[in-house]
């Protein structure tokens with residue numbers, strides 16, 4: 001049999017390995033995209049997942065769909081299971097059922113559609129009702145590439161976000177502006193929450209989103 005010293009060495013190696021495993025990967029996190037129909041939830045997800053823009057006719061999401069994407073943040077793999085919900089009212093009861101399991105929510109409006117912005121308060125009420133209290137939440141004003149059609153000013157988005165204490169960014173699924181940054185911010189926050197390494201400084205999502213690139217992100221021609 002093994003000597004006590006050998007047994008201890010084996011146990012220590014096993015503990016190291018376990019630590020290594022837990023430090024290099026995390027269980028998947030559920031991220032949900034929510035907001036009115038047509039604000040660009042599916043396009044944002046496709047841009048993030050495949051680096052492409054879904055041009056052409058608008059196909060509304062039916063019910064709910066998901067895609068996986070693994071991000072490496074600070075040397076740790078964070079697996080995001082991203083749920084693309086249907087914005088249409090008639091699917092609302094389907095999406096309600098998913099809120100409870102969401103670790104993070106990206107709430108979108110369309111800067112070229114005032115109604116989608118006005119509905120943000122109703123979405124926030126719904127989120128408070130159905131989602132976990134500590135859900136990671138971020139507000140995104142999408143389609144900033146359409147500078148000429150913009151009807152919601154950046155300041156309006158900022159003001160609303162501040163009122164609710166929610167981090168805010170403007171994005172474009174078309175040009176890709178800030179898309180990667182938005183998901184990375186979420187992944188970093190989720191990683192910091194689940195690992196809580198003793199000597200690591202606290203991650204500040206509100207500060208991190210200041211890395212945001214301002215402007216339309218589009219093709220000046």
Ligand SMILES: Nc1nc2c(ncn2[C@@H]2O[C@H](COP(=O)(O)OP(=O)(O)OP(=O)(O)O)[C@@H](O)[C@H]2O)c(=O)[nH]1
Nearest residue numbers: 037038039040041042043058060061087143173174
């Ligand atoms: N210019 C511009 N158009 C966009 C952008 N994102 C989405 N669109 C367009 O907006 C329309 C709706 O996009 P979707 O991603 O399908 O919208 P959705 O929020 O998933 O809609 P539902 O599935 O009905 O909830 C499509 O015609 C897209 O091409 C963007 O960043 N810029």
